[in-house]
Amino acid sequence: MQVYLDNAATTAIDPEVFEAMKPYMLNHYGNPSSIHTHGRQARSAIEQARKKVADLLNTSPAEIFFTSGGTEADNTAIKCTLQSGNFQQVITSKIEHHAVLHTLQHLERTDNITIKYVNLDPNGSINFDHLQELLTINGPALVSLMHANNEIGNLTDIKRVGEICHEHQSIFHSDTVQAIAHYAHDLQEIDVHCMVGSAHKFHGPKGAGFLYIKAEHKISPFIHGGAQERNMRGGTENVIGIVGLAKAMEIACQNMEDHHQHIQGLKTLMIEKLKSKIPGVQFNGLSDCADNSLYTILNVSLPPADDNEMLLFNLDISGISASGGSACSSGSNVGSHVLTELGADPDRGSVRFSFSKFNTEEEVDYTVQKVAELYQVKA
Ligand code: PLP
Numbered sequence: 001m002q003v004y005l006d007n008a009a010t011t012a013i014d015p016e017v018f019e020a021m022k023p024y025m026l027n028h029y030g031n032p033s034s035i036h037t038h039g040r041q042a043r044s045a046i047e048q049a050r051k052k053v054a055d056l057l058n059t060s061p062a063e064i065f066f067t068s069g070g071t072e073a074d075n076t077a078i079k080c081t082l083q084s085g086n087f088q089q090v091i092t093s094k095i096e097h098h099a100v101l102h103t104l105q106h107l108e109r110t111d112n113i114t115i116k117y118v119n120l121d122p123n124g125s126i127n128f129d130h131l132q133e134l135l136t137i138n139g140p141a142l143v144s145l146m147h148a149n150n151e152i153g154n155l156t157d158i159k160r161v162g163e164i165c166h167e168h169q170s171i172f173h174s175d176t177v178q179a180i181a182h183y184a185h186d187l188q189e190i191d192v193h194c195m196v197g198s199a200h201k202f203h204g205p206k207g208a209g210f211l212y213i214k215a216e217h218k219i220s221p222f223i224h225g226g227a228q229e230r231n232m233r234g235g236t237e238n239v240i241g242i243v244g245l246a247k248a249m250e251i252a253c254q255n256m257e258d259h260h261q262h263i264q265g266l267k268t269l270m271i272e273k274l275k276s277k278i279p280g281v282q283f284n285g286l287s288d289c290a291d292n293s294l295y296t297i298l299n300v301s302l303p304p305a306d307d308n309e310m311l312l313f314n315l316d317i318s319g320i321s322a323s324g325g326s327a328c329s330s331g332s333n334v335g336s337h338v339l340t341e342l343g344a345d346p347d348r349g350s351v352r353f354s355f356s357k358f359n360t361e362e363e364v365d366y367t368v369q370k371v372a373e374l375y376q377v378k379a
Contacts, residue, residue, distance in 0.1 A: 152285025
């Protein structure tokens with residue numbers, strides 16, 4: 001049996017999304033900047049996609065900019081905010097995705113920005129009192145805090161972060177890559193200046209994402225060399241990817257409640273089965289806590305064993321694709337900065353299982369069975 005449980009790394013394209021993209025691969029191939037019919041067809045598809053994304057986020061199309069994905073959108077939000085504003089100070093957490101952390105650490109070296117890290121509670125939750133304290137003591141800053149952690153699934157109350165930032169005249173950027181199209185984001189309710197999405201995390205194509213920039217938050221262009229994206233991002237647009245992104249987001253948002261229930265059901269089933277079959281199993285962060293954790297991610301901490309470093313390899317041999325850390329580091333041997341920050345025991349084996357609407361109970365049964373077999377062999 002082949003089981004794909006690495007949906008936080010990337011998801012399968014939904015066949016309906018593929019159908020929506022196909023005409024733009026085969027027939028409507030015009031350059032959206034051309035003024036003839038072929039060009040106008042492509043331009044119209046981009047603007048319809050922009051309107052769709054904006055409607056789903058309850059905001060204006062003028063605030064949506066298409067990018068090559070989450071990493072570019074995070075880089076842009078951070079670099080352009082710091083270049084355009086008077087901020088030299090950034091507040092973030094040590095468990096952000098590298099698209100945020102490495103960007104900030106680079107700017108710390110090249111642009112003399114100061115980074116302050118907000119304290120985390122032992123389970124990885126943001127300590128809001130410390131965030132308030134940092135802003136009170138140090139004054140306005142760019143605050144970059146993610147909505148849903150890509151390794152342990154912890155959810156942060158971004159509405160509350162937005163309110164705190166507003167109180168302190170600060171700019172709020174949120175890496176929402178793992179949460180967009182899995183939770184409703186109403187931008188009339190959340191006080192955020194920049195927010196990002198990536199199509200391949202919700203059954204859309206790879207290489208297509210977006211950056212929301214609040215109208216009042218004026219930043220300079222991200223890529224020079226063309227008038228595309230209203231002079232903000234030069235370069236011929238990825239029409240096929242943009243069409244796929246909007247379609248995938250539409251499907252996800254229309255069926256959000258059903259998908260949520262189905263996937264949460266699989267995650268709960270896996271938690272129960274693992275607990276019943278593997279004595280000493282634990283869950284990293286808030287992973288097993290239904291209300292405060294992304295329903296698509298379960299980060300399992302398995303008891304110490306000699307060949308724990310072979311865990312993912314052994315699962316792979318059994319046909320199960322999962323991850324041992326951040327999506328972007330899967331395949332590499334670099335340890336997880338998130339689990340290290342949480343003080344996780346390095347002798348325990350950590351596996352991130354991440355689910356999608358395409359997974360089944362049978363796949364969960366099979367996976368738990370294989371994990372249990374691996375542990376019986378070791379015992
Ligand atoms: N931010 C988070 C939280 C992610 O999980 C990822 C991808 O794993 C990214 C950013 C990067 O997104 P992309 O792969 O679209 O560049």
